[in-house]
Amino acid sequence: MYSNDGFRGAMDAGMGSDSDVDALAALVADAEGVSDAARAVQIREVRVLAAAGVLAEKQAAGASERVKAREMALRGIAAELAGVFVATDRTLQRRIDEARDLVDNFPLTMAAWEDGRIVRGHVRVIQEVGCIVPADDREDFERAAIERCEGETPNRVRGSLQMLAERMHPRTFTERHEEAAAGRCVQVRTGADGMSDLIATLPTVIADGIVDRLTRQAREIINARAQADGAGAGAGGAGSDAADDGAGSAGAERADALFAADATGDDGLVDHAGADRSSFISDARTIDQVRADVFSDLLLAGSPALDPTATGDGDGTLGAIRAHVQVAVSALTLTGQDEGPADLAGRSPIDAATARQLAGDATSWDRLLTHPVTGTVLECDTYRPTAAMVRLLRARDRHCRFPGCRQPAIRCELDHTTAASHGGPTHVRNLANLCKRHHDVKHHTRWRVRQLAGGRLIWTSPTGRAYREDAPPPLVTFATIEPLEGGTSRVASAHELPRGGESPPPSDRGNDPPPF
Numbered sequence: 405m406y407s408n409d410g411f412r413g414a415m416d417a418g419m420g421s422d423s424d425v426d427a428l429a430a431l432v433a434d435a436e437g438v439s440d441a442a443r444a445v446q447i448r449e450v451r452v453l454a455a456a457g458v459l460a461e462k463q464a465a466g467a468s469e470r471v472k473a474r475e476m477a478l479r480g481i482a483a484e485l486a487g488v489f490v491a492t493d494r495t496l497q498r499r500i501d502e503a504r505d506l507v508d509n510f511p512l513t514m515a516a517w518e519d520g521r522i523v524r525g526h527v528r529v530i531q532e533v534g535c536i537v538p539a540d541d542r543e544d545f546e547r548a549a550i551e552r553c554e555g556e557t558p559n560r561v562r563g564s565l566q567m568l569a570e571r572m573h574p575r576t577f578t579e580r581h582e583e584a585a586a587g588r589c590v591q592v593r594t595g596a597d598g599m600s601d602l603i604a605t606l607p608t609v610i611a612d613g614i615v616d617r618l619t620r621q622a623r624e625i626i627n628a629r630a631q632a633d634g635a636g637a638g639a640g641g642a643g644s645d646a647a648d649d650g651a652g653s654a655g656a657e658r659a660d661a662l663f664a665a666d667a668t669g670d671d672g673l674v675d676h677a678g679a680d681r682s683s684f685i686s687d688a689r690t691i692d693q694v695r696a697d698v699f700s701d702l703l704l705a706g707s708p709a710l711d712p713t714a715t716g717d718g719d720g721t722l723g724a725i726r727a728h729v730q731v732a733v734s735a736l737t738l739t740g741q742d743e744g745p746a747d748l749a750g751r752s753p754i755d756a757a758t759a760r761q762l763a764g765d766a767t768s769w770d771r772l773l774t775h776p777v778t779g780t781v782l783e784c785d786t787y788r789p790t791a792a793m794v795r796l797l798r799a800r801d802r803h804c805r806f807p808g809c810r811q812p813a814i815r816c817e818l819d820h821t822t823a824a825s826h827g828g829p830t831h832v833r834n835l836a837n838l839c840k841r842h843h844d845v846k847h848h849t850r851w852r853v854r855q856l857a858g859g860r861l862i863w864t865s866p867t868g869r870a871y872r873e874d875a876p877p878p879l880v881t882f883a884t885i886e887p888l889e890g891g892t893s894r895v896a897s898a899h900e901l902p903r904g905g906e907s908p909p910p911s912d913r914g915n916d917p918p919p920f
């Protein structure tokens with residue numbers, strides 16, 4: 405805390421001595437001079453650029469294709485001036501058009517700027533906002549706008565000038581908004597370093613609501629993180645002072661509540677009582693990063709509010725749809741031997757870590773065999789078996805295919821008989837179900853296996869003994885048809901037999917014809 409003497413000293417230091425005040429007054433006077441000089445230069449620049457536009461019009465006046473001639477003349481003049489302004493000719497052409505528009509269509513604004521009543525920032529706002537005002541009403545708009553700008557900063561007057569311009573527009577805002585809303589869309593603009601901008605053109609109230617909800621959700625996450633950190637510190641360092649006034653026990657109860665069973669409040673926000681302390685470990689994300697992560701999670705895993713496929717009894721199919729991306733990654737990058745980028749088809753490179761994560765989480769991915777020189781794709785196969793392959797192989801194998809093992813196929817792993825890294829295709833003729841134990845035996849011992857037609861495996865032990873493992877014989881279903889009155893029939897019973905096995909008992913079969 406400051407003493408009285410210390411406080412006075414601080415005030416004196418902040419106010420400065422008389423000589424400091426004089427020096428500051430001199431700086432302010434210089435600043436005024438600089439501001440006036442800068443304004444004069446800016447106005448002169450606008451006049452010069454506007455004159456360039458007039459010159460282009462004059463050069464194109466006698467041409468048969470006047471619009472094209474003006475464009476060519478303007479390009480030539482812009483290219484000439486670009487060397488003086490050290491800018492591109494495209495930039496100079498745009499600035500010429502802006503200067504011409506300002507001088508021709510906003511004369512009162514130019515006059516107020518030259519008189520020092522407004523600054524360059526005000527001029528930009530008036531020109532940008534006033535472009536929607538009809539030419540017949542623009543003079544009235546300029547007068548009102550200049551009056552509002554005097555004594556206010558440009559950012560403060562923009563909103564009021566926009567409202568003024570909207571009221572003076574010949575069409576209602578509602579009509580124009582409905583027309584503009586028809587152009588709503590979502591775009592992706594590829595950026596550098598594996599990043600992109602996802603741009604949604606939406607009605608302003610929707611866009612603002614999205615940002616607000618993301619912000620509030622991000623703050624809930626950050627607040628829960630902070631409370632989790634505080635609870636952890638409080639649990640290990642509660643002092644006797646806190647215990648005296650009851651704060652210690654209250655804090656302990658709050659800490660326990662923070663990590664109790666999960667719960668969600670009626671307002672849809674996360675209840676901190678449901679937070680898991682482990683979820684906040686090493687979480688140092690900024691609010692912008694959390695907003696982006698929540699945004700991604702909601703779009704990738706959330707369900708639309710309006711789903712035409714939903715019924716009164718449950719959700720529709722829209723919520724079950726998941727994002728699909730196509731990524732090409734080299735084998736070396738996939739195995740972690742190289743940190744080169746992968747290619748996101750149709751977009752841009754992505755980092756190696758993301759590519760490996762996508763490959764690990766993917767339900768299926770394809771292996772491309774390419775020409776070593778040209779890079780041309782020579783062959784493509786799927787590394788991970790498709791759902792149809794999994795069903796077929798479970799039906800074929802029914803259990804682990806190591807000699808003597810009967811672990812059910814549903815608890816086994818599909819193994820490439822000839823490893824994919826050695827050129828083995830992902831095909832039923834090169835796949836078989838092995839339990840975890842015998843899968844490891846195949847890969848980490850001297851046991852070897854090869855697959856013949858029909859799913860037959862030939863295992864060779866470390867001592868050279870060969871064991872033949874045939875796929876279990878497929879099941880065939882026999883159904884007994886029981887005739888009913890009126891010529892109809894029904895299935896009375898069914899029997900599953902191995903193909904080539906014994907027939908069902910005669911009493912079960914009867915004299916009915918087989919159903920095939």
